[in-house]
Amino acid sequence: MADYVKMWKDLGMDLENHDLLCQVLPTAVGDVFLTQENRPAAMDFWDLVISEVHGIRPAELIEEQKKGRKVFGTFCVYVPDEVIIAADGIVTGLCGGSQFWVPGGEAVLPKSTCPLVKASVGARLGRTCPFFRIADMYVGETTCDGKKKAYEILGEDVPMYVMDVPQMKREKDTLKWKGEIEEFAQKVEEFTGNKVTPEKLGEAIHIVNEKRRALARVYECRKSECLPISGRDALLMMQISFFDDPARCAQMCNRLADELEQRIKDGVSVVPAGTKRILVTGTPLAVPNWKLHNIIETSGAAVVCEEMCTGTRYFENLVSEDGDTLDEQFMDLSRRYMKTNCACFTPNRGRIDDILRMAKEYHADGVIDCSLKFCCLYDTEKYTVSRALKEAGVPVLSIETDYTDADAEQLRTRIGAFVEMLNG
Ligand code: SF4
Numbered sequence: 001m002a003d004y005v006k007m008w009k010d011l012g013m014d015l016e017n018h019d020l021l022c023q024v025l026p027t028a029v030g031d032v033f034l035t036q037e038n039r040p041a042a043m044d045f046w047d048l049v050i051s052e053v054h055g056i057r058p059a060e061l062i063e064e065q066k067k068g069r070k071v072f073g074t075f076c077v078y079v080p081d082e083v084i085i086a087a088d089g090i091v092t093g094l095c096g097g098s099q100f101w102v103p104g105g106e107a108v109l110p111k112s113t114c115p116l117v118k119a120s121v122g123a124r125l126g127r128t129c130p131f132f133r134i135a136d137m138y139v140g141e142t143t144c145d146g147k148k149k150a151y152e153i154l155g156e157d158v159p160m161y162v163m164d165v166p167q168m169k170r171e172k173d174t175l176k177w178k179g180e181i182e183e184f185a186q187k188v189e190e191f192t193g194n195k196v197t198p199e200k201l202g203e204a205i206h207i208v209n210e211k212r213r214a215l216a217r218v219y220e221c222r223k224s225e226c227l228p229i230s231g232r233d234a235l236l237m238m239q240i241s242f243f244d245d246p247a248r249c250a251q252m253c254n255r256l257a258d259e260l261e262q263r264i265k266d267g268v269s270v271v272p273a274g275t276k277r278i279l280v281t282g283t284p285l286a287v288p289n290w291k292l293h294n295i296i297e298t299s300g301a302a303v304v305c306e307e308m309c310t311g312t313r314y315f316e317n318l319v320s321e322d323g324d325t326l327d328e329q330f331m332d333l334s335r336r337y338m339k340t341n342c343a344c345f346t347p348n349r350g351r352i353d354d355i356l357r358m359a360k361e362y363h364a365d366g367v368i369d370c371s372l373k374f375c376c377l378y379d380t381e382k383y384t385v386s387r388a389l390k391e392a393g394v395p396v397l398s399i400e401t402d403y404t405d406a407d408a409e410q411l412r413t414r415i416g417a418f419v420e421m422l423n424g
């Protein structure tokens with residue numbers, strides 16, 4: 001690994017603790033990814049990025065900051081990257097996916113908060129993640145109670161802007177979200193000192209759409225009966241896409257998709273014929289949370305799709321590129337983002353329809369519906385998700401987990417039994 005110590009020091013990081021985190025990551029990467037056989041060659045890009053996840057991209061971001069650009073850290077797929085990009089800002093995801101950060105979060109939050117929120121707060125306050133140090137401004141949203149309250153605490157430590165996400169999806173909610181996007185654009189203009197013009201926003205919409213198209217191409221390949229990529233590799237690609245430059249992300253995903261399409265033509269699969277195909281649904285799996293995929297794929301099944309924010313919710317639905325005025329473009333953005341079906345909405349029939357559609361499109365033999373512990377929203381929605389799947393004749397396993405390894409064996413037993421049942 002290149003020497004990034006000076007950079008981390010300049011960022012005010014806790015180097016001693018950060019060393020502990022750096023020690024466990026290579027083993028985890030080795031165990032989860034490098035043990036796989038017959039991986040697509042194009043995964044070399046993501047292997048490199050993850051092996052130096054606290055080095056390569058942070059160094060790039062700092063270089064851009066030196067040129068006067070601002071970095072915005074976001075926690076949710078509702079925040080419209082397009083607006084930030086149009087003002088020459090840079091977006092980076094900030095969700096914490098490691099147990100390492102949870103105790104730091106628990107120092108200020110109730111234990112009964114979901115691990116994603118606890119880890120995110122712990123990563124900032126513990127000063128062990130460069131991305132959380134680099135971001136000039138955090139952009140939160142009112143999606144769930146845990147996040148809303150956590151943003152108040154984070155806001156004492158870093159400039160924080162919170163977008164008010166509607167809870168329902170009526171036309172007046174779409175108009176309200178358009179208004180929120182407009183106000184956010186004003187804030188971003190103020191913060192960056194750059195104007196969001198229709199031309200700039202049009203370009204940004206195109207850039208982010210291209211990234212969505214590229215991610216969708218990779219997912220399209222996962223629909224094939226001949227499965228050219230593992231769920232673990234697809235998840236890694238997806239997780240890194242939240243941190244990467246959008247144009248490079250599109251380029252790398254298209255390069256991967258080229259290879260996967262060729263593999264399908266050549267009949268190259270990463271699993272033996274007849275391997276059971278699993279659609280995973282639920283709460284996001286922030287990097288480096290690979291626990292679920294790893295257990296499923298070492299239990300004789302393959303993950304073929306994630307109905308998650310670290311999955312289809314991130315790239316499905318494009319923003320119309322026809323808008324000529326800011327007013328039209330803000331409305332186009334609102335319409336696209338309001339199509340995303342998070343459990344924070346009520347009613348949320350759209351998510352059930354998405355899951356049923358994806359089970360068909362990806363030829364899933366079964367669904368594993370997984371929520372993070374203390375995520376009341378997704379945990380409650382399990383009831384309607386599993387009822388709809390059962391009615392459609394799709395086997396479903398509902399689970400709840402966190403970032404610890406404490407339940408790994410129990411999960412392995414339950415998932416193993418589920419796969420055995422699918423194998424009949
Ligand atoms: S699950 Fe909901 S709140 Fe969480 S990142 Fe996704 S859209 Fe945002």
Ligand code: SF4
Pocket residue numbers: 114115116117143144145146147283284372374375376377378
């Ligand atoms: S997983 Fe659930 S509780 Fe946690 S941040 Fe997302 S919506 Fe909120």
